[in-house]
Amino acid sequence: MNVPSRPTTGGRFAALLSVVALVVAACGAGASPAPTTAPTAAPTEGPTAAPTPAPTPEKPSGKIVVSNWDLYFPPDLIANFTAETGVEVEWSKHTTNEDIVGKLDASNGTGFDIVFVSAPFAEGLNNRGWAETLDHGRLANIGNLAPEADKLGYDPGNTFSVPYTWGTTGLCYRSDVVSFTPSSWNDMLQPKPELEKKMTALATDRWLLLPALKSLGYSVNETDPAHLDEAKALLIEAKKHLLAYDDTTFYSKLVSGDASLVVAWDGWCNYGIAENADIKFIVPSEGSDLWSDTMVVLKSSGNKTAAYAFIDYILRPDVAKTVVDLTLYKVPNPAAMALVDAATMTAFPNLGMSPADLLKGEPERDLGDAAPAWAQLVAEITAGQ
Amino acid sequence: MRRRLLLLGPAFGWWAVFLVLPVALVMVYSVFHRGTYGGVVPTFTLDNFARALNPLYLRVLLFSLRVAVITTVISLLIGYPAAYVIATLPRRWRTPVLVLVIMPFWTSLLIRTYAWIVLLSPKGLINNGLAGLGLIDGPLPLLYNEFAIILGLVYGYLPLMILPIYSSIERLHPELREASSDLGATPFRTFLRVTLPLTLPGIAAGCIFVFVPSLGNFIVPDLLGGGLSIMVGNLIQGQFLKARDWPFGAVLSLALIALMGVLLFAQAWLLERSRKQAIDG
Amino acid sequence: MANPGWGRRILRAEFALVVAFLYLPIAVVIGLSFNESGLPTAWTGFSLDWYASVVGNQGLLDAFRNTLVVGVVTTVVATVIGTLLAVGLERAVHSSLIDSVVYVPMIIPDIVLAIALLSFYNLVFSGLLHLQLGLWTVIIAHVVFDIAFVAVVVRTRLRHFDRSIEEASMDLGANELRTFLKITLPVIAPGVIAGGLLAFTLSFDEFIIAFFTKGTAETFPTKVYSMIRFGVTPEVNAIATFVFLVSITLVLVSQRLRGSEA
Numbered sequence: 001m002n003v004p005s006r007p008t009t010g011g012r013f014a015a016l017l018s019v020v021a022l023v024v025a026a027c028g029a030g031a032s033p034a035p036t037t038a039p040t041a042a043p044t045e046g047p048t049a050a051p052t053p054a055p056t057p058e059k060p061s062g063k064i065v066v067s068n069w070d071l072y073f074p075p076d077l078i079a080n081f082t083a084e085t086g087v088e089v090e091w092s093k094h095t096t097n098e099d100i101v102g103k104l105d106a107s108n109g110t111g112f113d114i115v116f117v118s119a120p121f122a123e124g125l126n127n128r129g130w131a132e133t134l135d136h137g138r139l140a141n142i143g144n145l146a147p148e149a150d151k152l153g154y155d156p157g158n159t160f161s162v163p164y165t166w167g168t169t170g171l172c173y174r175s176d177v178v179s180f181t182p183s184s185w186n187d188m189l190q191p192k193p194e195l196e197k198k199m200t201a202l203a204t205d206r207w208l209l210l211p212a213l214k215s216l217g218y219s220v221n222e223t224d225p226a227h228l229d230e231a232k233a234l235l236i237e238a239k240k241h242l243l244a245y246d247d248t249t250f251y252s253k254l255v256s257g258d259a260s261l262v263v264a265w266d267g268w269c270n271y272g273i274a275e276n277a278d279i280k281f282i283v284p285s286e287g288s289d290l291w292s293d294t295m296v297v298l299k300s301s302g303n304k305t306a307a308y309a310f311i312d313y314i315l316r317p318d319v320a321k322t323v324v325d326l327t328l329y330k331v332p333n334p335a336a337m338a339l340v341d342a343a344t345m346t347a348f349p350n351l352g353m354s355p356a357d358l359l360k361g362e363p364e365r366d367l368g369d370a371a372p373a374w375a376q377l378v379a380e381i382t383a384g385q
Numbered sequence: 386m387r388r389r390l391l392l393l394g395p396a397f398g399w400w401a402v403f404l405v406l407p408v409a410l411v412m413v414y415s416v417f418h419r420g421t422y423g424g425v426v427p428t429f430t431l432d433n434f435a436r437a438l439n440p441l442y443l444r445v446l447l448f449s450l451r452v453a454v455i456t457t458v459i460s461l462l463i464g465y466p467a468a469y470v471i472a473t474l475p476r477r478w479r480t481p482v483l484v485l486v487i488m489p490f491w492t493s494l495l496i497r498t499y500a501w502i503v504l505l506s507p508k509g510l511i512n513n514g515l516a517g518l519g520l521i522d523g524p525l526p527l528l529y530n531e532f533a534i535i536l537g538l539v540y541g542y543l544p545l546m547i548l549p550i551y552s553s554i555e556r557l558h559p560e561l562r563e564a565s566s567d568l569g570a571t572p573f574r575t576f577l578r579v580t581l582p583l584t585l586p587g588i589a590a591g592c593i594f595v596f597v598p599s600l601g602n603f604i605v606p607d608l609l610g611g612g613l614s615i616m617v618g619n620l621i622q623g624q625f626l627k628a629r630d631w632p633f634g635a636v637l638s639l640a641l642i643a644l645m646g647v648l649l650f651a652q653a654w655l656l657e658r659s660r661k662q663a664i665d666g
Numbered sequence: 667m668a669n670p671g672w673g674r675r676i677l678r679a680e681f682a683l684v685v686a687f688l689y690l691p692i693a694v695v696i697g698l699s700f701n702e703s704g705l706p707t708a709w710t711g712f713s714l715d716w717y718a719s720v721v722g723n724q725g726l727l728d729a730f731r732n733t734l735v736v737g738v739v740t741t742v743v744a745t746v747i748g749t750l751l752a753v754g755l756e757r758a759v760h761s762s763l764i765d766s767v768v769y770v771p772m773i774i775p776d777i778v779l780a781i782a783l784l785s786f787y788n789l790v791f792s793g794l795l796h797l798q799l800g801l802w803t804v805i806i807a808h809v810v811f812d813i814a815f816v817a818v819v820v821r822t823r824l825r826h827f828d829r830s831i832e833e834a835s836m837d838l839g840a841n842e843l844r845t846f847l848k849i850t851l852p853v854i855a856p857g858v859i860a861g862g863l864l865a866f867t868l869s870f871d872e873f874i875i876a877f878f879t880k881g882t883a884e885t886f887p888t889k890v891y892s893m894i895r896f897g898v899t900p901e902v903n904a905i906a907t908f909v910f911l912v913s914i915t916l917v918l919v920s921q922r923l924r925g926s927e928a
Contacts (some may be wrong), residue, residue, distance in 0.1 A: 070892035092882040093892035098626035103878060105423055105629060106784035107792070111799075111881070124629075126424035191856055198505075203612045205627055243507075243530040244611025258507050370419050375628030381442050384448045384531075384614030388842070392754025396813050402769055404779075407786035411778060463684055470681040478858060481921050487690045488913045490867045492906040493890045500691035503698070510694065530717040535773045543688065548864050552857045553822040572673050583710070587822045594768060601775045611822050622777050631781075638778045645773035664694060 060309035063088040064113040064301070067100050072116065072293075074322040081313050087306040096204075098122045104130065104298075113301040114310060120206065121295045122161040123366040125153040130295040131160040139310040141315035148355035149332035151294060153363040162311055165267070165329040166292035168283055168353070168361045169207055172264035174254055176278040185215035185284045188263060189238045196241055200253060203245035205378045206364050207289075209235070211263060214286045222364050223370040228377055237379045245382070254279055265291065266350040267329035273348055274328070279351050283361075290361030292332070305363040324351070330358070415635035423629030425429070433636045442620065442637065446644075449616040452531065453599040456538040457546075460595045461588065464538070466545035468587075469580075472554035483551060486545050494541060498608050501540070503556025505533060529611030532648075537605040538595075545594035554580070582659070589656055597645055617641055692910060699903035716904035723901055729889035733870055736801055736885060738806040741866040747809070748816025748865070749858055753850070756824040757818065768821075771814040780878035784809050785877060799881030807879045808869040809913060815868060816861035823857030 028302075070093040078089045094100040103111065109130030117125065125131045136142050145163070155161050171182045173260070179194060180187075188199055189211055202208055206220065212231035213222050222228055243259055251272030253259035264272075269281040276279050295314070297307045311317055318337035328348055331337065332355065345351050367374055415433055416428040471482050489497065504510050507524035515521045528532060551601065565575040581588075603618035615623075621641065624634030702713035720726055755765055771779075783803075791797045835845045851858070862876075873887040880888065886905075893899050 049463065070889075085454065090882050093884065095877075095892050096626075099877065100627045101423075101629070102781065103784065106781050106878065107788040110788070110792070124422050128420075128424060139806070200611075203607075239613065242611075242613065246611070246615060249502075254505070256508050361492050370459070370635065371423075371628050372630045375623055375630065376439075376441070377628075379445070379615065379620060379623065382612055382615045382619070383441060389754060389758040392750045392758060396751035396817070399809065399813065400771065401746065403783065403786075403806055404774070407782035408774055408778060410785065411782040424755075463680075463687075464905075466677050466680045467684045470677050479856070481917050483860065484863065485911075486685065486688065487863055487867055488910065488917075489692050489886075491870055491913055492692065492910055493887055493902075495873075495887070496695055496902055496906045497691040500694040500698075503694050504691065512833050539692075540687070541845050543684075544867065545864070548860045549819050549822050552819050552860045553825075555856050556823050569928075586825050590818045592824055593772070594818075597769075597772050603777075618775065618777075621775050625777055625781055630928050638775055641775060642773055646770075649766050649769050649773065650763075653762045657762050 016112060017343060023161060028301050032039055058086050058305045059121055060087050060303075062303050062306055063090065064303050064306045064310060065090045065092060065111070066114045066116070066310070067094050067112050068116040068179070069094060069245045072327065074326045075317065077314075077322065080319075081310060084311055084313070085306075087309060089310065092183040101125070105170065109298060110300040111331040112298055113303055113307045115296050115298065116164060116293055119152065119154045119161070119163075119292045119294055119365070120366045124297050125296055125298075126155070126160040127366060127368070130299055132158055132299045132304065133299065133310075134158065135164070137306075138192065139312050139315065141312050143319075143331050144315050144317060144335055146332045146334050146355040148359045151359065152290070154365050155294075156276050161294035161296045162292050163292040163332045164314065165323065165327060166290065166332050167350075168288045168290055168358060169202070169210060169263065169265050169268040170269075170281055170283040170288055171261060172242075172251065172254060172269035172272060172279060172281050173261040174257075174276070174278055175280045177257070177260045182261060183285055185211040185286055187284075188261060189215055189234050191238075191241050191261075198258075200244050200246040200250045200259050200262045201238070201242055202250075202263050202265075203247045205374055207263070207265075208245070208378060209374070209382070211235075211284075212238075213282070214288060220289050221365045221367065223367070223373070225373070228373070232381060239381065251275075251279075258296060266353070267327055270328035270348045270350065288361050290358050290363045292363070322371055411631070412635050412639055414632045415639055417632050419630045419632050424633075425631055433632045435638050436633060437640060442640075445615060445620055446617055446640075448614060449600050449618075452534055452538065452616065453596050456535050456542070456599045457596045459539050459591060460543055460546040461534065464543055464591060465550055465588070468547045468550035469554055472535075472551050479551075479555065483548075486547060490544055494604070497540070498537060498604065501537060501609060502528065502592050505536075528609065529613060531610070532615065533609040534605055534614070534616075537609040538599045538602060539600075541605065542595040542598060545598075546591035549590035549594065550584060550587040553584040553590075557583055585656065585659060590653055593649070593652065596648075600645070601641065678841075693818040694912070695903045696907045698900060699907040701900070716900040717908070719901045720908070725884065726886075726889060726901060726905060729884040730886045730909075732801055732883055733886035736804050736808060736876075737866050737870045740805050740869040741810055741862050743805070744809045744812030744865045745816050745858060746862060748813045749820050749854070751813060751817040751845075752820035752824055752854075753858075756827075757822060768814050768817045771811045777809070779810070780875045780918045783811075783853065783875065784878040799879060800883050801880070801885075803879045803881065804876050808872060809873045812868060815864050816858075819861035819864060820854055820857040823854045823927075827853065853886045880913040 022100060030190070045094050057108060075093065082088055092112065094103075098113055100117060101124065104115070104125065109125070111130065115125070122131065139162070142158075142162070146157070149163050149166070149172055150157055152158075152163065171188060173182055175181075180192070182188070188195075188201070191199060209222075209231055210220055212234040213220055213227075215234070216227070216230055218224075218227045218231070222231070243253070246253065246262070250259065250262040250264055251268055254262060255275045256270045264281070266281055266344045269279065272279040273281070295311050295313070297304060301307055313321070315333065317333060317335035317339055320333040322338040322361060323331055324336065324340050325344070328351070330351055330353065334355070337351075340351065414425050416429055416431065418428050418430055418432075420426050467486070471479055471486065476480060486492060502509070505527040506512065507526075507528070509528070512521070512524040515525070561579055561583075568571065571579065584651045599619040600616070601621070602616065603622045606612070606614060606616045606619055617637075621634055621637050624630050624637060628634075700712055700714070701709055701714055702711040702715065703709075751768065755768065759765060778797065787799055787803055791803065832845050832849055835844070835849045840848070871887055873891055876885045877888045877891070890902055893902060
C-alpha cells in the first residue's frame with residue numbers, strides 16, 4: 001500500500017474519486033450476474049384430433065445458484081455437470097446451517113435456487129413455506145435412493161428435500177491412548193480421570209444436548225422442560241471435564257494428542273482415522289441420531305428445471321460415489337456405496353454401516369416453538385460459572 | 386449553515402439511510418412475537434423484555450464486561466508506550482513503522498487466531514518448547530480459558546488502541562515537552578502533567594475502540610475460549626441465527642446498545658469536564 | 667544523561683516486545699505455509715506446494731481480489747466522508763451529545779447490523795429496484811462503520827488545532843476551500859492517514875457483515891471462514907504470507923521513494 005507523504009491536493013483527489021467511481025460502476029454492473037434466468041419455453045404441441053401426447057420435458061439451461069458448505073462438492077462435480085447439460089452453477093459457500101438460514105430469513109426465502117442444509121433446517125424451511133414441493137416425476141434417478149431414505153422422520157417420502165449424505169453421531173477416540181473401550185455416552189458425561197480435560201464435545205445446539213438426552217433415554221427432539229433440565233444438569237457437570245467445545249477441529253486434536261476422546265460425526269471421525277489408524281469410532285449403546293444433509297429447492301427459484309437436473313445428476317451412482325470419496329460420509333445411494341473401493345471401506349469401517357442400522361438412529365426435527373427454550377438451555381450450559 | 390451541510394451532510398445522510406433506518410426496523414421486532422418456525426408475528430407483546438430479566442443474561446453480561454474491561458486496560462498499558470515510541474520517531478519513519486504495526490492485521494483474524502491455537506495448545510509450540518527445554522513438567526493451561534480469551538482480544542484490537550493515541554501524541558508540539566523539562570520537570574513528570582492530559586482524547590478514543598468490540602465479540606470466546614464461557618456477542622448471535630428468535634435478539638441488542646450508549650455519554654461528559662478544567666484550572 | 671536514556675531504552679524495549687507479540691502468530695503462519703505437511707504437528711520439509719496450490723485456486727484469488735477492491739473503495743469513501751465529519755463536528759457543532767453520535771455505528775453489534783442491512787437491501791434493492799447484491803452492497807455496509815472510525819481518529823488531531831493560522835490564511839485572501847486544502851489538511855494529514863489505515867484494516871478483515879450483504883460474491887474473510895471446516899487449510903497460510911510479504915515490500919518501496927524526494 002503506497003502511503004502518500006504529501007497530502008493530496010484537490011486536483012489529485014478529484015482524479016482519484018473519478019477513478020474510484022468508474023471502478024465501483026464496473027464492479028456493480030459486472031460482478032454479480034443474475035441468479036436465475038427464465039427456463040426455455042417447452043415446445044407446444046399443435047392442436048390435433050388425436051389425444052394430446054405428454055409434453056416433451058424441458059431441457060435444462062441457464063444458471064442456478066446453489067448454497068453449500070465449502071469443500072462439500074467433489075472438485076469436478078460442477079464442471080462435469082455444466083459440461084453435460086450446459087447449465088451454469090454458481091456455488092455460494094456457507095459456513096453453517098444457521099448462516100444460510102439466517103440469510104434466507106432476512107431475504108424472505110429468496111436469492112438461491114438450491115440450498116444444502118441439515119435435515120431439521122430443511123424442515124424449518126418447508127414450515128416457513130419456502131421449500132418447493134418436489135415432483136418426483138422430474139427426478140429420473142430418485143429410485144437410486146435407499147428405501148430407508150424414504151422413511152426419514154423429518155420428511156417421509158422426500159416431499160421437499162432429497163438427502164445428500166447421511167450418518168450418525170458417536171464417540172471418536174484414540175484406541176492406543178484410552179485404556180478401555182468406550183461404549184456409553186456416560187463415558188464422556190461422567191468420565192474416568194484419564195480423560196480429564198482430554199475430551200471435546202460438539203458445540204452446535206442439537207448435538208451438544210444429544211449425549212445427555214440419549215444417555216437419559218430421551219428424544220433428541222425433547223421438549224419436556226423437566227427432561228431438558230435433567231440433561232442440562234448432566235451437561236453442566238460434564239463441561240468441567242471438557243477441554244473445549246469443538247465442531248471443526250476435534251479430529252486433529254485426536255491426532256495431535258490434545259484430546260483422547262471426542263464427540264464426533266461419523267464422517268468427521270474418518271478424517272482423523274485417515275491420519276492415525278489407531279483412531280476408532282463407536283455408536284454408544286444408548287443409541288444416537290440419524291443426521292442428514294439435504295438438498296432443498298426453493299419455491300422462489302426461477303429455474304427449477306435446471307435445479308431438478310442438478311439434483312438428478314447428484315443421484316447418479318457414479319457421481320454420488322465421488323461425494324463419498326471426498327467427504328468420507330455415507331450417501332443414501334446403495335449403488336453408489338457399492339462403487340466405493342474396498343480399500344476405502346476397510347480403512348473406514350463406519351462407511352459400512354447399513355441403512356437399516358442407520359435408521360435405528362433418531363432424526364433431528366425442527367423444534368418449532370421449542371427453539372427459544374433450547375437456545376436458553378444451551379446458553380445456560382455454555383455460560384461461565 | 387451551508388458549510389455545516391457540506392461537512393456533516395454526507396456522513397449523517399449515509400447513516401440515516403444505511404444505519405438508522407435498517408437497525409430501527411429490526412429493533413421494532415423487539416415488541417413482536419417470534420413465529421413458530423422463525424420469522425416475526427406482528428402482534429404486540431412485552432414478553433421478550435420480561436424474558437431478558439433472567440439472571441442468566443446478567444451473568445453473561447457481567448462476565449463479558451469483566452473481560453472487556455481487562456482487555457481494554459491491558460491494551461492501554463501496552464499500547465500507549467508503543468504509540469508514544471512511534472510518534473516520537475524521526476518524521477519519515479513514523480508512517481512506515483505505523484504500517485508495520487498494522488500489517489499483521491491484514492492477514493485474516495481467523496488465520497491468526499488458529500496460529501494462536503497452534504501456539505497455545507496443550508501440545509502446541511509454546512508448551513512443547515518449554516517442555517523441551519525442561520522448564521515445565523506438564524502442559525500449561527494456556528488455551529480454552531479466560532486467559533486465552535483476553536489474550537486473543539488484546540491481540541485483535543491492539544492497533545485500534547495504538548492508532549488514535551498515535552494520532553493525538555503525534556500532533557503535540559515537541560516544544561511543549563521541551564519547555565516542561567527546561568522548567569525542571571523530570572521526563573516522567575512531563576509525561577504525567579503535560580503529555581498525558583493532552584492526549585486524553587486519543588486515550589478515550591482508543592479505549593472505546595477496544596472496549597466496544599471486545600464486549601460484542603463472539604469469535605474469540607468461541608475459538609480461543611473453546612466455547613466454554615460465552616459472552617454477550619455469542620448470546621446475540623445465538624438468538625438471531627440459532628434460535629431464529631429475532632424479537633428476543635432485538636431485545637438483547639437494545640440492552641447492549643443502551644448500556645454502551647450510557648458508557649459513551651459518561652465518557653464524553655468526563656472528557657468535557659476535564660477539558661473545561663484544563664481551560665479554567 | 668542517565669535518566670532520559672534509561673527511560674527511552676525501556677520504552678524502546680517495550681515497543682520491541684509489542685512488535686514481537688504482534689508478529690508471533692505471523693511467524694507461525696509463515697512457517698506453516700512452507701511446511702510440506704501444512705500441519706503444525708510436524709515439520710516434514712520445506713515446500714512451495716501450498717503457494718502453487720493458491721495460484722491454482724481461482725476461488726481464493728477471486729475472493730482476495732474482491733476484498734482488496736472493497737477495502738480500497740471503502741477506505742477512500744469513508745476517509746473523505748469521515749474527515750469532513752470530523753471537521754464539521756469540531757467546528758460547527760458545540761453539543762457534546764451530537765459529538766457522541768459518531769460512536770453510534772460502533773456500538774451496534776455486527777450481527778444486528780448485518781441482518782438489518784440484508785433485510786433492508788432485500789426490501790429496497792432486490793425488491794424495489796431489482797438490483798443484485800454484490801461487492802457494492804458490502805462497500806456500503808463497510809463505509810457505515812468506517813466513517814465513524816476515521817472521524818474519531820481525525821478528531822483527536824483536530825482538537826486544540828490552532829485556528830489562527832487558518833484565520834491568517836483567509837485574511838491573506840485565500841477562500842475557505844483553499845485554506846482547508848492548503849493549511850488544515852496538511853496539519854491533520856497524519857490523522858487522516860491513520861484513520862484511512864484503520865478503515866482499510868477493518869474492512870479488509872471483516873466477516874459477518876460481508877457474509878450477509880455480499881450476495882453470491884466471495885470476500886477473503888468469508889472464503890477463509892467457509893474453508894474452516896477442516897481447520898485452516900495450508901493454502902490459506904500461503905496466501906496470508908503472500909499478502910504479508912507484498913505489504914512489507916510496498917512499505918519498503920514507499921520508504922525508498924520518500925527518502926529520495928525528502
